[in-house]
Amino acid sequence: MFIRKAERHELDTIYAIGFDVWGDGLSYEKYVAGCRGSNKYQAGTWYVLIDNDQILSSLIVYQNIFGLKEGCAGIGSVATPNSLRGRGYASDLINSVKKELYINHNVKAIFLHSDIPPKFYQRLGFTTIKGSDCMYISMDTYDFDGSLPAYF
Ligand SMILES: CC(C)(COP(=O)(O)OP(=O)(O)OC[C@H]1O[C@@H](n2cnc3c(N)ncnc32)[C@H](O)[C@@H]1OP(=O)(O)O)[C@@H](O)C(=O)NCCC(=O)NCCS
Numbered sequence: 001m002f003i004r005k006a007e008r009h010e011l012d013t014i015y016a017i018g019f020d021v022w023g024d025g026l027s028y029e030k031y032v033a034g035c036r037g038s039n040k041y042q043a044g045t046w047y048v049l050i051d052n053d054q055i056l057s058s059l060i061v062y063q064n065i066f067g068l069k070e071g072c073a074g075i076g077s078v079a080t081p082n083s084l085r086g087r088g089y090a091s092d093l094i095n096s097v098k099k100e101l102y103i104n105h106n107v108k109a110i111f112l113h114s115d116i117p118p119k120f121y122q123r124l125g126f127t128t129i130k131g132s133d134c135m136y137i138s139m140d141t142y143d144f145d146g147s148l149p150a151y152f
Contacts, residue, residue, distance in 0.1 A: 003096040006046035006058065011036070014046055014058045017079040021115075040152065044076070047100075049093040056080065057089040059097060063105070067149040071108040071142070073101050076152050078112075094124055102139060109138035111149050 006014060015035035016028075023031045035041055044060035062074040075097065080090045101107035113133045114121055122128070126135040134148050 001049060001051045001056070001092065003047055003049050003093060003100065006048045006055075010048065010055065011046065013055055014048070014079075017055070017058060017081050018077060020082060021079070022077075041077075044152075047093065047097050049089055049096070056084055057093040059090075059093060061097065061101065062152055063107075066152045067147070068111065069147075071106060072111060072149070073105070073107045073109075074111045074149055074152050076112060090120075091124060094121075098137065108142040109136055109144065111136045113151050 012032060015032050019028060019031055041060065043065050044062045046058060046060050048058045049056040057080040059075050059078040062068060062076065066074060068074050078090050078094065098110055101110060112121065112126065112135055114135055118128045118135060121135050126137045128135050129148060132148055136144065138144065
């Protein structure tokens with residue numbers, strides 16, 4: 001099991017993983033068309049957790065957008081295929097992407113906006129920013145100034 005950036009041909013598979021939660025009542029075709037044309041998705045970098053060529057979990061990383069400052073990244077659209085949930089894959093992916101961003105991308109803090117109760121992310125070390133759905137995790141050297149990135 002390892003993480004890597006998603007390849008272009010994997011994007012539809014990644015979009016399909018989120019259909020049950022983010023489909024918003026659309027037909028599958030309309031939902032995927034919306035994902036393909038999404039400026040937000042095009043602004044980020046998708047990462048996947050892979051085993052035997054199968055995507056076990058995916059998420060998108062943003063930098064230098066949505067008010068994310070120098071040295072900060074945002075993660076979003078964390079999703080695991082329905083049949084594979086509850087096996088620790090999203091947790092593994094988030095932990096591995098965190099290491100990758102800290103070590104190879106000069107990132108000192110990672111923000112997210114949680115659509116689910118914060119416990120899942122708290123268990124991974126994220127702190128809730130009071131009065132918001134925003135959470136972050138950082139290196140010891142990072143000094144959070146209280147300003148929140150926009151929703152992503
Ligand atoms: C949230 C999600 C990514 C977790 O993926 P996963 O691979 O199952 O994650 P893990 O196995 O590492 O962790 C599972 C934990 O997440 C918790 N969790 C998952 N969905 C949850 C939800 N909607 N509300 C609260 N907790 C949730 C589970 O209760 C479980 O906790 P437990 O171990 O105490 O039972 C997956 O459920 C998913 O794809 N959901 C749909 C998309 C989504 O809502 N993404 C989150 C956006 S903020």
